[in-house]
Amino acid sequence: MGEHATVHATMRIALLGVAAGVQFGLSLRQLAGHEYRPTWVAVAAFATLALVTATAAVWVVRGKPLPRTVVALGTVVSLTAASAATAVVPEGGHFGAPDWAVGLVGWHLVLLLLDRVPVLLAALGTHLVVSAGQFALAGAPGRAEVGAAGIVALGTVSMQLAVVVITRMLVRRTGQAMAVAAERDRLTTRVLYAEQWEREQRTVFAGQLGATLPLLADLADGVLDPRDAGTRRRCALAATQLRRLFAENDEVPDPLVHEVTACVDVAERRGVEVSLAVSGAAVAVPAEIRRDLTGPVVAALSAARVRAKVSVLRTDEDVRVAVVADAGAEVVAASTARVEVECGTYGDYLRTEARWRRNS
Structure with a gap:
């Protein structure tokens, strides 16, 4: 009433x-x-x-x-x-x-x-x-x-x-x-949401920096050799993860493609030739789902040596992000509760695909 x-x-x-x-x-x-x-x-x-x-x-x-x-x-x-x-x-x-x-x-x-x-x-x-x-x-x-x-x-x-x-x-x-x-309730909701978002971001950043700091410490102490291929892959992985994490906080019309593009940008700066194909209209994808979808992208592009191909497909049923790269090492990418991940090696090429069923 x-x-x-x-x-x-x-x-x-x-x-x-x-x-x-x-x-x-x-x-x-x-x-x-x-x-x-x-x-x-x-x-x-x-x-x-x-x-x-x-x-x-x-x-x-x-x-x-x-x-x-x-x-x-x-x-x-x-x-x-x-x-x-x-x-x-x-x-x-x-x-x-x-x-x-x-x-x-x-x-x-x-x-x-x-x-x-x-x-x-x-x-x-x-x-x-x-x-x-x-x-x-x-x-x-x-x-x-x-x-x-x-x-x-x-x-x-x-x-x-x-x-x-x-x-x-x-x-x-x-x-x-x-x-x-009603305006007071909206403001209270926004404050609570902002506080929750800040806590989540702190947790994500803390986890990411917690994985990166030991790498930096080992490099500084001389434990790791920057010329070693494994060390370079670890550095590339950390850089790509941080770049994707920073892109997650940007206000853009298509956050998923923006975050994938950020990962591609880091790989291209390393000299990897990357092609990106996007099909389908932009859809709303929650931040936690985007992290699971781009996780395999980060891992595959970090291991790529010369070239890679990234594709993003959006349909009414699902959202898929796939990568084909000439990886020089095995990449491990596991499925999560809501995102299915397939990973396979074909000769010198690695293929990963992350799939989110929108109605699941």
Whole structure:
């Protein structure tokens, strides 16, 4: 339920109490204290307005919006009952104590049409015009009578319109409060996400640097010979892993291809001739899945000697990243929970393929 419906449901409960209180607390006493001709018309009008209140209560007490049929029939019936009650008011009683319906029916209209302000204004205007017409036809009212009638009409309608104004103000304030709360929740979510992302990045960087630092320490201490082919492969692997890790944090339209391109760039800087083929439209691939897809690429390109071919294929069913390279050493690439990895050697060439099934 939106803020409009919530406010209207709450206000209708209060209006239900007002309408019932005015009818049975004030109007009933006025009905019983005056003579109407014929009396049954006034009693029937009173009972009809009570029935409208009871019918509306079926939905109001449950916080449900009033059906259009109930609103339409209730409005017509209320206006008709009020007009009938005013028609049998004793002489000189219009807009006075005997004319109990003139003030009561407005609360019924507000109850029914609270969320339909233009229709409510039209209904209240119709009620006042009809009541004024009946007042004029009852005799030639003097200036004092007209002034008194105007004060009664203005006072009654002003209170009822004040309820409408208060309701609209509450709707606006409630909407503003909910917008502020929603924005606060969005900011809180963003902060929590940023903190989680930062923790994950620290973990990833710590793991990557933890694997790289021993290599750097061995090189610095002379434990490893930079001219050795194995050492160069380890250095190439570490460089490619770090470059892919840095590329993961870039804001780009196609993160997967961007990270693969970063790995290709490191290999080309080593003098490896690499061709990259991309097919299929870009799809959203989670960061952890991209790490698993590019892991075999990093390993294969790090072992490549002269040339390599990298292909990225995206379809509706899966995403594949494959590498064919003239690797000078065996490369180990294992499958993960969500990414299948195939690795095989064909003569002097190594082929790896990582596959992510999008619906898995």
